[in-house]
Amino acid sequence: MAAYSARGVHGQVVHHLGARIVGGEFTEGDTLDVRALGEQLDVSLTVMRESLKVLAGKGLIDARQKRGTFVRARSAWNLLDPDVIHWRTVGGDAARLLRDLADVRSIVEPAAARRAALRRTDADLAALDAALDAMARAQGDSAAAAEADAAFHRALLAATGNELLGRLDLLLEPGLRERDRLVHAHPAAGDPVPSHRAVVDAVRDRDAARAESAMHDLLAKSTEDLGLLTADDPADKA
Known part of the structure; x- marks a missing residue:
């Protein structure tokens, strides 16, 4: 070498x-x-x-x-360490990592969206809107798209008004960045803005049930994106 x-x-x-x-x-x-x-x-x-x-x-x-x-x-192993997460994605363990991440998100994020709708401040909305704007500008740039997506989910957790929920970004963000880096680099990846904007609109309207439902829809879209990455993996299909 x-x-x-x-x-x-x-x-x-x-x-x-x-x-x-x-x-x-x-x-x-x-x-x-x-x-x-x-x-x-x-x-x-x-x-x-x-x-x-x-x-x-x-x-x-x-x-x-x-x-x-x-x-x-x-x-x-510290499976939450950003380097360990990256090494898993490049070492053939990406499908398992992304499935585990999706499972955690399905537990945390719909409830977080509901609470954000009830507790958000004008500053929280400004942070969410800024993340959406960055997401829209990042089309075609997987690194910038990953950064914008991380900012969105960080802002959503902060909008719950719960300091412990707000720090769950430490748990979710390293995996989200790797997921977004892979997904947004895929030629068939769709526009992430509409599903994220639906969550923000519900949070803005203080509609907790709609915010929770919109987050479920966003996660369903995320599952479809995961399918893009695993569609050609025979082991994953099995």
């Missing part, structure tokens, strides 16, 4: 090794030969050790005396 440049070397090593672990090249209990990996990647032992500390913080690896550095069980 070609040598890394000095710029960003730690981050590159972290992403390289993290993707290999999450992708299954290294499995639970495997011992990592730190010196050999450093030689393979053409980086120093100092860089390797610092990079492994980052992976340990994400729950992927651990180190013990007499055993060395080894891969931890999947149950120990």
Whole structure:
């Protein structure tokens, strides 16, 4: 493998090794030969050790005396970590991740939309409208579309007036960003604005039942989008 440049070397090593672990090249209990990996990647032992500390913080690896550095069980991984989520999407586990995300959203977001309709402020509406405007401008730009969508859902949770619900963006946003990055890059992806605008209109009118229903419709559209990504996956069809 070609040598890394000095710029960003730690981050590159972290992403390289993290993707290999999450992708299954290294499995639970495997011992990592730190010196050999450093030689393979053409980086120093100092860089390797610092990079492994980052992976340990994400729950992927651990180190013990007499055993060395080894891969931890999947149950120990921080599955909410943005890097781990990204490595899952590029490592063949995207369908499972997106199904789990859709399940969580179906529990949280309709109830959040209902509460937002009852409790929203003018500032909340301004944030939702700004996110919609950004979404409309982002057509054809998957990165900008993902950012606008994240801003929308962040604003909706904040509009509930519940500080704990408002911080659920920490749970949902990393997965949403990966989902949107994949969906909006698909040539058959539809316009996300109408389904999101229906939620905002109901929240603006303080119509809790309609807001909840509109969010269910938005999630149904999201499920259709997920079908675009998995339609050609034989394992997923099975």
